[in-house]
Amino acid sequence: MDLLDEPVPGVGTYEDFNTIDWVREKSKDRDRHREITSKSKESTWALVNSVCDAFSGWLLMLLIGLMSGALAGGIDISAHWMTDLKEGVCLNGFWFNHEHCCWTSNETTFQERDKCPQWKSWAELIIGTTEGPFAYIMNYLMYVCWALLFSFLAVTLVRAFAPYACGSGIPEIKTILSGFIIRGYLGKWTLVIKTITLVLAVSSGLSLGKEGPLVHVACCCGNILCHLFTKYRKNEAKRREVLSAAAAVGVSVAFGAPIGGVLFSLEEVSYYFPLKTLWRSFFAALVAAFTLRSINPFGNSRLVLFYVEFHTPWHLLELVPFILLGIFGGIWGTTWLGHYPVLEVLVVTAVTAVVAFPNSYTRTSTSELISELFNDCGLLDSSKLCNYDNANVTKSSNELPDRPAGNDVYTAMWQLSLALVFKMLITVVTFGMKVPSGLFIPSMAVGAIAGRLLGIGMEQLAYFHHDWAIFRGWCSPGADCITPGLYAMVGAAACLGGVTRMTVSLVVIMFELTGGLEYIVPLMAAAMTSKWVADAIGREGIYEAHIRLNGYPFLEAKEEFSHKTLAMDVMRPRRSDPPLSVLTQDGMTVEDVETMITDTTYSGFPVVVSHESQRLVGFVLRRDLTISIDNARQRQDGIVSTSRVFFTEYTPPQPPNSPPPLKLRGIMDLSPFTVTDHTAMDIVVDIFRKLGLRQCLITHNGRLLGIITKKDILKHVAQIANRDPDSILFN
């Protein structure tokens, strides 16, 4: 008869678009763990069970690493193939991409690796020649058509099957990790559609990257694999630990930077990141990176996305251009990215394709462009950017001195300048589109172009004016003193940092790309400058902006709450409001409670000893209350509207002929958080953040006075920042 005996299904779960109670979830997990541990002493089977339970976390990490690595590998291969398909096809088999098609060809030297007879451009295939304007137009047309087809497919699939698949997904993942529930956001449909449309969107040549969305893909993998283990399936807090690790996996496979990925998760997306998760994320990130590498059959055996090797140390004076790049990155980071919800995807695709094709720097995939820009020119490099005048160079030396630029370099600089303007404009427009799209790579490209241009400029300046005071001493003729590739790298870091406001993780990701600690200082200077500039201009990072626009209840952990208000200024009810709706522990009937539920919209009610004393007993959630009463009315004999509701430990004997009482102590939270009305709001905010609370009760001299919910705090923060408090939509 007692509801305490068996838990009512549904009690303790959450509704969609609601915030979880971290304390309750973690407490539930500790109960579960305690039960398994105590049972393990009883039988061998229970012991085995307990050991399995202990290792299930590691197994889950292994599976996430394998699955995400495999998916990322698949996405990589498909995107490569489809990007090349826009230009031509392989006669050996249409499923080969350009590089793989010419891989086995014996006739080609290293220089002409991309010109092999098996690979036919569309013009060659259809009209039999690659020469002449007609062939050019033919290729041009095919390029635009394929781009349009891909982007049409991408946008249609997203719209039809999984609207959650668009964007990078990082802001939503941040919100989810902070304890919000968005059902289906990390589901299997989102995963399938996001994977497919990501390949399509990247291949269409739109100015977007696959790196951010890979975080979403990895989190979907994590969430889906959680269903294999009861421990993680049933506990929202434990599942979020796994998702934090999955976010690290995402960055790890995106850049081949496991340590950077873990720090990204720690710094940028995670909310609750215990040390155990740090260790496990690291494991998962490594597994994923190695899985990706062993899958990638054509690529180099390097783990990282852009491998660079520089030979020259940088000079202290170069910090000036690096800081300039930082300022550029900061300004770029405050551009109104994503503020244009573009619907005409096909128009943008067409414009992108039409403008991109004639310029070789915009035609190739953005990752290849970045690779080329980061590259330190060797003697054998055939790139236009490496067309230097090598007259004075002795072939034997490993270090190449600064040389005057050849004509091709100047051409390349013009093309790069055009590409820079184009990329900047089109990225701003592209990011609002409803396709999976990341900002990492386009931002890096913008920065890399700017950096390379500045780097070449500096190099030529130093070569032709090595007698200037600033160059004297370190740029004597014949010295290799300026590396334009390093400038490109610093620029890329600056722009990425400006957009995302990443700091440590950004520098570590870049460090993992170069592997040299020496270049950390320039990267750091640029990342710091760009963050400061972007913060000073006063716009928030792209993720925060997105979260705010969507009205998600996200309590930013990075910003200090610095306003001098007290809990009594923020709590409900306000002075003019009707008093707080409370339940009494033994004085109400089922009908009274039901009336209170229908009359109010609050998510929960405090339980007090009596209306007069206002001494707090506990807290009951609306959802649990509704479910329990409905359940009792259906399944418990004699529960009617006049049954008295008891939240006390012992139910007094009921008078004869009265209906049986309804005991609800089991659903009451006996340890609600309370603070006094004089508590400074900065402390309250700290408690909410650190403990992950949904609500906190306010007392004055031991009497219950009011309540503060997470939403109240967010509204208060919005009000202080002169924003509309009603922009916070969810609890």
Add this chain to the structure above:
Amino acid sequence: MDLLDEPVPGVGTYEDFNTIDWVREKSKDRDRHREITSKSKESTWALVNSVCDAFSGWLLMLLIGLMSGALAGGIDISAHWMTDLKEGVCLNGFWFNHEHCCWTSNETTFQERDKCPQWKSWAELIIGTTEGPFAYIMNYLMYVCWALLFSFLAVTLVRAFAPYACGSGIPEIKTILSGFIIRGYLGKWTLVIKTITLVLAVSSGLSLGKEGPLVHVACCCGNILCHLFTKYRKNEAKRREVLSAAAAVGVSVAFGAPIGGVLFSLEEVSYYFPLKTLWRSFFAALVAAFTLRSINPFGNSRLVLFYVEFHTPWHLLELVPFILLGIFGGIWGTTWLGHYPVLEVLVVTAVTAVVAFPNSYTRTSTSELISELFNDCGLLDSSKLCNYDNANVTKSSNELPDRPAGNDVYTAMWQLSLALVFKMLITVVTFGMKVPSGLFIPSMAVGAIAGRLLGIGMEQLAYFHHDWAIFRGWCSPGADCITPGLYAMVGAAACLGGVTRMTVSLVVIMFELTGGLEYIVPLMAAAMTSKWVADAIGREGIYEAHIRLNGYPFLEAKEEFSHKTLAMDVMRPRRSDPPLSVLTQDGMTVEDVETMITDTTYSGFPVVVSHESQRLVGFVLRRDLTISIDNARQRQDGIVSTSRVFFTEYTPPQPPNSPPPLKLRGIMDLSPFTVTDHTAMDIVVDIFRKLGLRQCLITHNGRLLGIITKKDILKHVAQIANRDPDSILFN
């Protein structure tokens, strides 16, 4: 007349060996920050002031980096010189060490770099020859004498001037960072004496390392430099943020691993590590690493302590020996290190010196030994460990295949085995001594020797039995399949991990040494195994053991509290005790309060509305109360024993002829933390950890029932673990 008008000096400070209140400290800092921000709008000077304040954190980090890097460089150089002084002296100037002495010598080739005419061994200098048993004995004697002199000086200086300078200091720093106060532990005397005695202790040849103590040195630098900035001098919480960064700096200079250092601070020593500190620590760690490198005039230009470059990938099957090394490391980690408080320092030094001299692997400094063990043998290496039979090797190839070992290798293996036994025994004894001593390097040496021995064994096995099933396929003749240096590295990581239970930071430090992501997996496997084995054997890490032995109040954040007790089971007073000592908000005289203070030893008292209602108003600290009453009696007119004490906001008018009231609301904490008696202890522990509380009040249905302090929790934890609850000594 009102005490609220001007703060009483001393109120809000802490006594030695007490725990700080994180919430109050952070709140104080936010008040300060708010004040500066609001003033900054008033005048230009205030604006400049506010900008300076904002950047003072960065400036402090820069200074800490520079100072710690410089000190570490000085320690390095001095220790090198004094270690060499035990063997001989340089004729060019006694202040040159062996390497530097022979640096400029033109006559020497690379192979005989250490034999130059300017460097004289003691025998050569005194009796004019290096040949014969007499010269050997002469050198032997001088070696032992110098060692005894150094260790005598070290132990005398520590005992006379700074007893806090002994040991590695990391356990105490952990405790301090968690909010404990040990005055003088990070003071200037400790710094000076620790720096000097560290050099002496290392040079004496004792089996100890300078890496751990460098963390203490860096933290001293941090603490001393904090005094330059009011923001950090006056706020215990802010100062601990700086100390967290300083700990990162310490590891950064010890190993040349800035990222590893930051993760070490995050994972191992820090308690409160906000993201802002992450970013700043990283900056400080980098500055320190570069300062160290630019100071070190003789050393290689590498940033890291042990630079290694391996050429061969590892094979999956090799995970078996790696895991074996992990098990060895785990067992080593549970050795009773430091359980022998050795007083006979000179005896240990003598034994160390006497036993160490004849074996070349124990005579050289431990860092050099580790470097040699990590090294992958090239063709030119003159080390005995690299004496392979190179008959079948073509000189041109870069990759050396596995070769049969020469005689010297077998000799070296014998010597290494003896060195292993010696190191293991002597390290256990040495660590209890009252000199600055770290465990990092001796542990790494033990692991590296074991690993190298296993590695050579595996290599020879694979060479001579390449037809065995397990070697087939990857160890064909002529292939370079096993790298003994990698085994040494894995062994070093395993032993270090076993002792310290570091995980991520250990792997990252090792990764920074090699720079190759490829070798992370073996390191990770070993680190994980050693941690699991050590944890399974059931002893805690060396730092935790040390903290527990000293009775420091440290609430471990890594272990989950998993016992099912409620707050009411832990709180004071227990059922049989007298009721809780409380102050009433308006019903007590000065004498009543003073009696309560002298009758009890509690650190604080709750203030209630009245004894009958037990409704909580606030909390007053004993120290603040004593100081305020003493101050009022001295400085306020008419305050006598019969004066009434008021904690209320408004003081009712006093009857005529009665003494003036004493208003103490100003020293009362109006927002004490409360939880209900039904709160599960795991939640309470979580709150204590996350918010850094000293005490928490317990209520039942709105009435004050009792109190839980940090000490109560630690005693409860000790009791559950079947340890003596009275071993917790401090509040």
